[in-house]
Amino acid sequence: xxxxxxxxxxxxxxxxxxxxxxxxxxxxxxxxxxxxxxxxxxxxxxxxxxxxxxxxxxxxxxxxxxxxxxxxxxxxxxxxxxxxxxxxxxxxxxxxxxxxxxxxxxxxxxxxxxxxxxxxxxxxxxxxxxxxxxxxxxxxxxxxxxxxxxxxxxxxxxxxxxxxxxxxxxxxxxxxxxxxxxxxxxxxxxxxxxxxxxxxxxxxxxxxxxxxxxxxxxxxxxxxxxxxxxxxxxxxxxxxxxxxxxxxxxxxxxxxxxxxxxxxxxxxxxxxxxxxxxxxxxxxxxxxxxxxxxxxxxxxxxxxxxxxxxxxxxxxxxxxxx
Numbered sequence: 010x011x012x013x014x015x016x017x018x019x020x021x022x023x024x025x026x027x028x029x030x031x032x033x034x035x036x037x038x039x040x041x042x043x044x045x046x047x048x049x050x051x052x053x054x055x056x057x058x059x060x061x062x063x064x065x066x067x068x069x070x071x072x073x074x075x076x077x078x079x080x081x082x083x084x085x086x087x088x089x090x091x092x093x094x095x096x097x098x099x100x101x102x103x104x105x106x107x108x109x110x111x112x113x114x115x116x117x118x119x120x121x122x123x124x125x126x127x128x129x130x131x132x133x134x135x136x137x138x139x140x141x142x143x144x145x146x147x148x149x150x151x152x153x154x155x156x157x158x159x160x161x162x163x164x165x166x167x168x169x170x171x172x173x174x175x176x177x178x179x180x181x182x183x184x185x186x187x188x189x190x191x192x193x194x195x196x197x198x199x200x201x202x203x204x205x206x207x208x209x210x211x212x213x214x215x216x217x218x219x220x221x222x223x224x225x226x227x228x229x230x231x232x233x234x235x236x237x238x239x240x241x242x243x244x245x246x247x248x249x250x251x252x253x254x255x256x257x258x259x260x261x262x263x264x265x266x267x268x269x270x271x272x273x274x275x276x277x278x279x280x281x282x283x284x285x286x287x288x289x290x291x292x293x294x295x296x297x298x299x300x301x302x303x304x305x306x307x308x309x310x311x312x313x314x315x316x317x318x319x320x321x322x323x324x325x326x327x328x329x330x331x
Contacts (some may be wrong), residue, residue, distance in 0.1 A: 016279030026269030086226025
């Protein structure tokens, strides 16, 4: 019973950590910001997980390493820490904390699909129902985005027929209206995270030390980010400003993300994976509450978005129980 209570507490703290990070990224960035905080977040994750790994190694002994496990952890780091987190932070920056958090529920959606396709996991009725809830949630967000785009078009056009005709021509770009660039970042992030989870699972089967995997993955993410800074201006600006400018909210976001990961691993060490995933899925609701308190002037919420958040959380819970 004590293990259950402690594990449940860790899972709830993990959800709070990730939710807080969502809010802090939003407060620390705007749509035009060149630095979304992803790089400093990776550095902080590498430092915190590295210190914990060294502490565990000194007190309990070092794990047995293998080149195969190291390879899978490095690949997981590229997928989750570099691509997944960078895209997630960009999604939060452009969409806002609540919408990005709801889209993040696509992680288990894709994880289930990859699990079925790559790991031959069975398809069950709860899995199908959970996937349906998450898909409906995402569809609602796209519908809300489409309505928002149409309202913006209506504001920009004049009442004369020529302008209206031109507006109808613009609406032929249906893909852009339905799935904007901002939402694509969130979808791509979910795909990368889901693939990364599968790869990390393989790595843990070779080296059963999650903090080493987190440390190595975050370290690889930092190195890839620095490498990309030599080719892309945005990455270069992120690296420079992370060390030259003290960005309070982005640093706090990095700490919160790292703590969210650590508490998630601690929860997994106490209770079963399904229960951890079930409790951690309340991240969406916590983000919704925190956004209503701290982002009143930044984010606009409506019934459609709130319903999408509830459905996405319900879908994640059903997947966890199934």
